[in-house]
Amino acid sequence: MAIVLGPNRYGKAETRLVRVHRDGDTHGLVDLNVSIALSGDLSATHLTGDNSGVLPTDTMKNTVYAFAKQHGVGEPEEFALLLARHFVRTQGQVDSARVSVESFGWDRLGPHSFQRRGDHTRTTVVTVTRDATQVVSGITGLVLMNTTASEFHGFVRDRYTTLPETTDRILATAVDAKWRHLSDEADWGKSFQGAVDAMTTAFVNTYSFSLQQTLMSMGTLVLSGRPEIAEIRLTLPNKHHYLVDLSVFNLENENEVFIAGDRPYGLIEGTVTRDDVPPATTEWYL
Ligand SMILES: O=c1[nH]c(=O)c2[nH]c(=O)[nH]c2[nH]1
The missing domain is CATH 3.10.270.10 (Urate Oxidase;)
Structure with a gap:
């Protein structure tokens, strides 16, 4: 009998993103809980601790915030597709990216x-x-x-x-x-x-x-x-709501991307x- 690694995946769960879309004094608001799970050729880290194929989950979280700034956030399906395709396209060892999004609804009371x-x-x-x-x-x-x-x-x-x-x-x-x-x-x-x-x-x-x-x-x-x-x-x-420091990615955060x-x-x-x-x-x- 041999003991082998079965199905596995990893990712960042529950990244809480608030994206404010500013149009002068009138703001739009998107409030999401984003969870990412990647799977593929990830046996090395499990078997030997070789992390050469492991994109840090911290990077996944950063990508959520950076993409929110760069692309804005519209429908949750759109944002989930953008993220999932990005990980499969850029990470050769990743065969599958599962991105789940909870979107919290807010009703407007005024311009902001x-x-x-x-x-x-x-x-x-x-x-x-x-x-x-x-x-x-x-x-x-x-x-x-x-x-x-x-x-x-x-x-x-x-x-x-x-x-x-x-x-x-x-x-x-x-x-x-x-x-x-x-x-x-x-x-x-x-x-x-x-x-x-x-x-x-x-x-x-x-x-x-x-x-x-x-x-x-x-x-x-x-x-x-x-x-x-x-x-x-x-x-x-x-x-x-904490302002995300996007300056490390050469992106300016003008009160648009927040960690809830x-x-x-x-x-x-x-x-x-x-x-x-x-x-x-x-x-x-x-
Ligand atoms: O409105 C605020 N009151 C406080 O007392 C406080 N303390 C803090 O850290 N932030 C805030 N905000």
Whole structure:
């Protein structure tokens, strides 16, 4: 009996690409998760560790970002074909390239503002005691993105600070908000929609110097338009998008090609409240 190498393949999984197509102030947005697997004559590396036929998976990832800049990204099928054909054409030892793409949909809210397609969740928690009733409404998973109109600079720098200052970045978050009503009677549906519209409008229209500032704008617009709401608590993850350094490939990245980061993420939390309302009767954050 001999032990032999069976079918095998290798590649880079889940390269998270955000491509912004800029046409003046109006931006297009493509958000992909790209996985690549190559197969062919790859026995040497398995049998002896001879890597002379191994294109690094790191190179595959770089190719995704470089091609996004060089060719733009249209339909996912087109981009997948472009990549797969490239690897088979340029790598003689590769017989087969499998490229799978997940494309996340975003709906347009403005020239450079988007809302991630898909469900968000409406929530409510009511607490009834012998002498008081409290109604808390909320939303989770409302994902918003501005592809510009966001800066971050002037922050504290200490010996561990490496973050470059920026005057043009992506600002994206998944809104998690809870708000406390003044009364146990309201048009709940209208109130919910009004609060969500106010948060979305404030996110879109605030030229942002920090997510903290955007949080305050969102809370302020909710309270100024909804007299039935006493207080709102916002939890905003800063969904970081890192500019890809394409200069090593002699390509300029003018805020067009981003790595969509997963974790860690910034977490910006704050309560915006009226100063003349009675305090909450229960621990309504819970
Ligand atoms: O809007 C931001 N607020 C921060 O507090 C922060 N910190 C950071 O690294 N990036 C950002 N962005």
